[in-house]
Amino acid sequence: MTDPTEQAAALAERTLAGTRERLSALDGLPTADHVGVFDSLHQELSTVLGALDQDADGPRRPPVS
Secondary structure, eight states: OOOHHHHHHHHHHHHHHHHHHHHHGGGGSOHHHHHHHHHHHHHHHHHHHHHHHHHHHOSOOOOOO
16 A cells, blocks of 8 residues: 555646646647636646645545534
8 A cells, every 4th residue: 555645745746747748838829828728727736735635634524604
């Protein structure tokens, strides 16, 4: 079984590599298309950070209203 810390580090590294690739590709796109790439990256990074945070803290409980 793989250590959760190692899994998180591997996920972060893969995400970072993919993000760098997609940002590098912006040079070949019209400026108007950059917004879609930024939005997509923001959503992906937020999801990954949320998953990493959840793994670090254990299961999330719904907020108390």
